[in-house]
Amino acid sequence: MNPILDNHCHLDSEEGMGIAAVEDFSKSGGTHMLVVNQHSWRGGKNPTDISDFEERFYQTIEIVEQATEVLQGRAWSVLGIHPALISRLVEDGQTVKEAGKFMCEGLDMAAKMIDRGDAIALKSGRPHYEVSQEIWEMSNEVLRHAISLAAKMGIAVQLHTEETEDLSEVSDWAIEMGLPWQKVVKHFAGGVCKGVTPSVISRKEELERAIQSGKPFMMETDYLDDLRRPGAVLGMKTVPKRTKLLRERGYEELMEVAHVDTPEMVYGIKTRD
Numbered sequence: 262m263n264p265i266l267d268n269h270c271h272l273d274s275e276e277g278m279g280i281a282a283v284e285d286f287s288k289s290g291g292t293h294m295l296v297v298n299q300h301s302w303r304g305g306k307n308p309t310d311i312s313d314f315e316e317r318f319y320q321t322i323e324i325v326e327q328a329t330e331v332l333q334g335r336a337w338s339v340l341g342i343h344p345a346l347i348s349r350l351v352e353d354g355q356t357v358k359e360a361g362k363f364m365c366e367g368l369d370m371a372a373k374m375i376d377r378g379d380a381i382a383l384k385s386g387r388p389h390y391e392v393s394q395e396i397w398e399m400s401n402e403v404l405r406h407a408i409s410l411a412a413k414m415g416i417a418v419q420l421h422t423e424e425t426e427d428l429s430e431v432s433d434w435a436i437e438m439g440l441p442w443q444k445v446v447k448h449f450a451g452g453v454c455k456g457v458t459p460s461v462i463s464r465k466e467e468l469e470r471a472i473q474s475g476k477p478f479m480m481e482t483d484y485l486d487d488l489r490r491p492g493a494v495l496g497m498k499t500v501p502k503r504t505k506l507l508r509e510r511g512y513e514e515l516m517e518v519a520h521v522d523t524p525e526m527v528y529g530i531k532t533r534d
């Protein structure tokens with residue numbers, strides 16, 4: 262069995278396909294997945310209490326256990342706070358400072374659950390769209406808080422950021438705080454990203470660029486598992502399909518790096534026993 266890992270996807274047993282999506286992935290040859298919690302305003306209502314985050318985290322942990330039963334390999338949870346939440350909270354009347362503090366508390370809770378062994382990595386970032394200077398600065402504060410937690414625990418952090426191929430500013434913060442830059446992962450990367458480990462969105466063009474770069478990368482779909490938005494991102498079968506094609510084209514070694522060596526370097530997980 263050749264390991265095939267989707268480094269960033271979502272599963273939702275209430276509004277999406279849930280375990281049926283994992284079955285599709287497995288039937289196509291997928292073996293391992295990192296499942297990121299759905300954002301906390303799913304259902305249209307903003308979180309108002311820390312327990313709203315907790316509920317999302319537990320939903321993720323629960324479906325990851327079920328996914329592990331289906332997979333030849335296993336699934337792991339990634340927990341955190343979506344960076345777009347800050348704008349939603351401010352629109353709802355919170356000050357930027359209050360919103361930032363609330364998001365940091367959510368990250369603290371995620372860190373606690375990771376510490377207990379319920380998940381393996383944090384998720385944070387900063388808005389991918391235009392925001393005010395005040396929101397941008399606070400978002401960077403929240404992001405630095407996530408990095409400091411990851412540094413203390415020696416774990417990885419997946420980042421949702423603006424579209425960019427250079428996050429060396431962020432990796433400098435990580436290095437200063439004692440977190441190896443390799444453990445900072447840019448989710449939805451376009452093939453390459455300076456300073457961090459790219460988790461490449463598995464479209465042909467982006468994968469081609471990642472391959473040409475010769476640098477370690479991982480592959481993801483950012484599968485949303487939302488039946489109201491079919492095809493909004495890539496389907497769950499994409500990573501296995503593309504991986505098989507790339508192996509056939511002779512990129513066996515690179516696929517071993519993407520699905521075995523890089524995940525081990527970043528998260529300390531073993532996908533090949």
Ligand SMILES: [Zn+2]
Pocket residue numbers: 269270271297483
């Ligand atoms: Zn996502």
